[in-house]
Amino acid sequence: MDDLLFARAQMATSLAFHIVFAVVGIGMPLLMVLAEWRWLRTGEEVYLELAKRWAKGTAILFAVGAVSGTVLSFELGLLWPAFMAHAGAIIGMPFSLEGFAFFTEAIFLGIYLYAWRLIPPRAHLLAGVVVALSGALSGIFVVSANAWMNAPTGFRLVDGAFTDIDPIAALFNAAMPAQVLHMTLAAYAATGFGVAGIHAWALRRGTPHAAFHRGALQVALWVALPAALLQPLSGDLSARDVATRQPVKLAAMEGHLRTGPAPFVVGGWPDERTLTHRGALEIPGGLSFLLTGNPDTVIPGVDAVPPADRPPLGIVHAAFQLMVACGSAMALVALWGGWRAWRRRRGGGVPLPADRPFLLALVLTGPLGFVAVEAGWTVTEVGRQPWIIHGVMRTAEAVTPVPGVGVSFALFTLLYLGLAVTVTFLLWRQILKTGVTPAPLGLTGEFPLPHSAAAGPGTSSTPYGP
Amino acid sequence: MIAELPWTLPHAVAGTMVLALNAYVLLGGADFGGGVWDLLARGDDREAQRALIARVIGPIWEANHVWLILVVVLLFTGFPTAFAHLATALHLPITLMLVGVVLRGSAFTFRSYDRSRDDVQRRWGRIFSVASLLTPVILGVCLGTVASGRVPMDGAPTGGFVARYVLPWAGSPFPWAVGALTLVLFAHLAATYLTLEAQGAALRETFRRRALRSQGALLVLSLVTLALARWEDPTLLAGLLRGRTALAMHAVTSAATVAVVWALLRRRFAVARVAAAAQASFLLWGWAWTQFPLLIPPSRTITSLAAPRVTLQLALWALGLGTLILLPSFVYLFRVFKRTGAPFDATG
Numbered sequence: 001m002d003d004l005l006f007a008r009a010q011m012a013t014s015l016a017f018h019i020v021f022a023v024v025g026i027g028m029p030l031l032m033v034l035a036e037w038r039w040l041r042t043g044e045e046v047y048l049e050l051a052k053r054w055a056k057g058t059a060i061l062f063a064v065g066a067v068s069g070t071v072l073s074f075e076l077g078l079l080w081p082a083f084m085a086h087a088g089a090i091i092g093m094p095f096s097l098e099g100f101a102f103f104t105e106a107i108f109l110g111i112y113l114y115a116w117r118l119i120p121p122r123a124h125l126l127a128g129v130v131v132a133l134s135g136a137l138s139g140i141f142v143v144s145a146n147a148w149m150n151a152p153t154g155f156r157l158v159d160g161a162f163t164d165i166d167p168i169a170a171l172f173n174a175a176m177p178a179q180v181l182h183m184t185l186a187a188y189a190a191t192g193f194g195v196a197g198i199h200a201w202a203l204r205r206g207t208p209h210a211a212f213h214r215g216a217l218q219v220a221l222w223v224a225l226p227a228a229l230l231q232p233l234s235g236d237l238s239a240r241d242v243a244t245r246q247p248v249k250l251a252a253m254e255g256h257l258r259t260g261p262a263p264f265v266v267g268g269w270p271d272e273r274t275l276t277h278r279g280a281l282e283i284p285g286g287l288s289f290l291l292t293g294n295p296d297t298v299i300p301g302v303d304a305v306p307p308a309d310r311p312p313l314g315i316v317h318a319a320f321q322l323m324v325a326c327g328s329a330m331a332l333v334a335l336w337g338g339w340r341a342w343r344r345r346r347g348g349g350v351p352l353p354a355d356r357p358f359l360l361a362l363v364l365t366g367p368l369g370f371v372a373v374e375a376g377w378t379v380t381e382v383g384r385q386p387w388i389i390h391g392v393m394r395t396a397e398a399v400t401p402v403p404g405v406g407v408s409f410a411l412f413t414l415l416y417l418g419l420a421v422t423v424t425f426l427l428w429r430q431i432l433k434t435g436v437t438p439a440p441l442g443l444t445g446e447f448p449l450p451h452s453a454a455a456g457p458g459t460s461s462t463p464y465g466p
Numbered sequence: 467m468i469a470e471l472p473w474t475l476p477h478a479v480a481g482t483m484v485l486a487l488n489a490y491v492l493l494g495g496a497d498f499g500g501g502v503w504d505l506l507a508r509g510d511d512r513e514a515q516r517a518l519i520a521r522v523i524g525p526i527w528e529a530n531h532v533w534l535i536l537v538v539v540l541l542f543t544g545f546p547t548a549f550a551h552l553a554t555a556l557h558l559p560i561t562l563m564l565v566g567v568v569l570r571g572s573a574f575t576f577r578s579y580d581r582s583r584d585d586v587q588r589r590w591g592r593i594f595s596v597a598s599l600l601t602p603v604i605l606g607v608c609l610g611t612v613a614s615g616r617v618p619m620d621g622a623p624t625g626g627f628v629a630r631y632v633l634p635w636a637g638s639p640f641p642w643a644v645g646a647l648t649l650v651l652f653a654h655l656a657a658t659y660l661t662l663e664a665q666g667a668a669l670r671e672t673f674r675r676r677a678l679r680s681q682g683a684l685l686v687l688s689l690v691t692l693a694l695a696r697w698e699d700p701t702l703l704a705g706l707l708r709g710r711t712a713l714a715m716h717a718v719t720s721a722a723t724v725a726v727v728w729a730l731l732r733r734r735f736a737v738a739r740v741a742a743a744a745q746a747s748f749l750l751w752g753w754a755w756t757q758f759p760l761l762i763p764p765s766r767t768i769t770s771l772a773a774p775r776v777t778l779q780l781a782l783w784a785l786g787l788g789t790l791i792l793l794p795s796f797v798y799l800f801r802v803f804k805r806t807g808a809p810f811d812a813t814g
């Protein structure tokens with residue numbers, strides 16, 4: 001591999017790592033706030049327990065998200081100096097705003113974690129709401145910067161120089177609304193399904209804390225099911241959006257290789273040289289119909305641009321299919337759950353937490369949201385190649401002149417691998433294991449301070465109060 | 467207001483960067499210093515020392531990195547070509563620094579959130595402390611390299627990999643002296659803060675001794691750094707020794723130094739903390755002042771590297787808006803935790 005490839009691989013690894021924590025940082029605060037709200041409404045202790053445990057898990061992941069985010073802000077320059085030299089002035093603002101959103105999130109997460117007994121219940125709940133909102137805002141700002149790379153606006157290109165810079169126009173670029181909507185929903189869907197999967201697993205396995213896991217499952221499903229139902233709709237919006245501005249990306253995603261009426265291609269691996277598929281199932285006119293309502297509409301294919309302007313076809317197509325497959329599975333489970341809940345309301349069937357086939361489905365779809373997030377970003381980023389700024393600057397022009405990027409790629413990959421293993425191990429010990437062993441849950445007592453619980457606030461088992 | 471004073475915009479942004487760096491030194495720096503003392507914990511009560519350090523850093527996690535990020539973001543927004551240049555010329559040390567940031571942040575989190583105190587925790591503790599040394603030193607090396615004009619934007623060094631990307635920062639003592647200075651400064655800040663946080667008299671005395679010793683080391687290192695600067699290139703950093711402002715800077719820094727030592731000797735720990743923070747800030751602003759109006763010495767000024775005006779304006783607006791939201795949040799945070807003496811007033 002050459003340095004460009006290593007640089008791309010390092011960026012991809014760092015982002016693929018960061019996005020997991022970013023998604024959790026957006027999704028978990030919502031879950032924890034809902035649990036607390038539920039506790040205030042019903043007075044059932046399990047919901048309080050849930051809110052506290054989820055907050056603690058969020059704190060661990062939040063710190064890892066902050067650290068990996070710190071690395072990313074440097075990496076933008078370490079790997080893509082020429083890109084930043086031009087784009088910095090245009091998309092720097094959303095990054096500064098993100099910093100503030102993050103800071104707000106950190107402050108109120110601190111209040112949420114450590115002030116259970118110090119402020120009135122409503123104020124505490126409100127602090128949680130602020131955490132959830134600022135988490136979502138963090139994501140929105142950064143994704144808008146990314147959308148700008150897909151739909152660059154807010155500047156004029158004169159002899160290779162960027163002039164008439166308008167950061168506001170860049171912030172509200174044309175690709176932003178669809179991408180922001182899709183990403184935010186994705187964060188809720190992925191977190192919701194992930195959490196639901198974990199608790200469904202515990203319920204299926206049998207646990208002395210069934211009430212706790214039932215409560216958790218319920219709250220997670222409130223978030224997961226609506227988001228998963230909306231996600232394909234939002235994805236359709238995204239696809240139409242891409243079709244108007246990045247037709248080659250769309251063609252690569254859909255595996256539409258030659259200009260003409262577009263079939264809907266399922267599976268298969270495109271051959272970049274011959275522009276043919278191997279092992280694909282084609283529904284003639286399918287894509288044309290989906291996009292325009294007419295199966296005969298001519299849609300530009302990958303061959304509309306010279307080979308030097310095409311993204312890697314196989315990866316983009318495979319990643320897109322993977323995302324859609326995950327999304328469809330999640331949406332089906334959501335429909336099933338909705339139908340079951342509706343039947344239950346009418347007095348039929350067993351409650352969801354006792355329905356073993358449904359629990360199994362949740363366990364199986366649990367990881368799919370995160371898979372879809374990774375796949376979706378692969379579509380967006382690899383599909384934009386060879387451009388780092390669509391139609392304006394090539395990735396090859398942007399890469400750092402420092403040789404030996406392979407070494408730093410290896411270094412960071414090792415670092416992230418080690419981190420991933422440790423986070424998993426910790427969460428396992430911290431959150432999951434205690435939930436299925438006979439030991440009493442008992443976190444409430446020892447929460448919230450990491451070390452000095454003995455002296456800190458919240459040691460008493462009274463959750464709120466002066 | 468801003469629109470009428472266009473020439474001050476780049477300087478306002480650059481000044482904000484120094485402010486953010488100042489906050490990073492005072493808050494994040496103390497966190498790093500805590501790691502140093504964690505590594506050097508000695509004596510029968512070393513577990514108590516470590517527990518104190520963990521308690522003080524605890525509630526802030528790695529949130530203090532936000533200040534460093536603010537510096538970076540302002541740099542790439544306000545001075546994009548300077549950012550691109552530094553990220554290229556200082557590619558290697560920055561990468562090293564990031565490794566330190568990642569290891570330290572994660573090690574600390576894992577160590578403090580992991581419930582059972584066993585060898586897993588100790589292993590994380592080791593990583594945490596070693597990374598705490600690496601990051602400040604390299605941060606100082608980077609600043610020292612830039613300040614002494616070793617990574618010029620005009621006439622950058624030519625030649626092979628080593629000549630271009632290693633020698634500028636690794637090849638001479640000055641940047642390393644600044645690196646060592648940074649480390650000792652952070653350690654001193656942490657020790658001084660910790661005297662105030664320690665609950666028992668013995669623990670307090672331990673950190674008082676350490677604060678005094680590190681202050682001594684700080685003095686020696688400052689002199690060494692100055693001497694090196696003179697010796698390596700008398701024209702660079704000339705501003706350090708000339709002019710009325712430079713003299714004033716030296717005067718206030720010295721005053722703060724005397725105040726730190728006095729307060730520590732007399733066990734006036736609250737005074738010592740303020741004085742130590744002032745001393746560190748004066749050192750930093752002194753550096754900023756000698757370098758002014760250059761951003762990348764020896765030739766590029768702040769103004770010449772600045773992004774278009776509208777970008778700078780928006781960046782400042784964003785900062786203002788952010789501050790409007792953050793300040794009340796902070797006030798609320800402090801008010802909530804003040805009542806209990808919970809550890810939030812420690813390093814943040």
Ligand code: HDD
Nearest residue numbers: 179183186232235236238239324327369372373376377380
């Ligand atoms: C839970 C996660 C998830 C799920 C279930 C889906 N997606 Fe997705 N998708 C993402 C998570 C995601 C993402 C990771 O969040 C991306 C990457 C960039 C972005 O803004 O969202 C994305 C990007 C993305 C793009 C590219 C946008 C661009 O390049 O600008 C398209 C066209 C779709 N998606 C379409 C779909 C369709 C038709 C789905 C049908 C089921 C779908 N997505 C499900």
Ligand code: HEM
Nearest residue numbers: 021022025062065066069070072073099102138139142532
């Ligand atoms: C190049 C891309 C990115 C950079 C440079 C970046 C940078 C950062 C930084 C620096 C932080 C720490 C916060 C701070 O101290 O300011 C952070 C945290 C965060 N980022 Fe990213 N980020 C990137 C991509 C993303 C994406 C795509 C999302 C998605 C939705 C995202 C969402 C978040 C969230 C929610 C946090 C809060 C921390 C947490 O919850 O763990 N980031 N990011």
Ligand code: HEM
Nearest residue numbers: 008011012015016019142145146377378381382387388395
């Ligand atoms: C967090 C979610 C994200 C993921 C998982 C992601 C994934 C990727 C991947 C897979 C690549 C490599 C593409 C290739 O080499 O073919 C890449 C490249 C890149 N991404 Fe993203 N990305 C994310 C968000 C962002 C954001 C928010 C930004 C900036 C604002 C960004 C900026 C870049 C840049 C500058 C590159 C390198 C240049 C390029 O390959 O075009 N990414 N990312």
